[in-house]
Amino acid sequence: MKEKIIGICYIVVAALIIVVKYTVPGFFDILIWLVTIGLIINGIYLIIKK
DSSP: OHHHHHHHHHHHHHHHHHHHHHHOHHHHHHHHHHHHHHHHHHHHHHHHHO
16 A cells, blocks of 8 residues: 555655756756765765665
């Protein structure tokens, strides 16, 4: 049951990303930067934590 909910969330997020990409092209670049910075910070945190 939980997998179904997660799957639906992924589809909704993907649809929103596609809509935003075509309506606000500049926003997508900012989003990519935010995700990249978030991943780097998270990665460093996990390395330091262990």
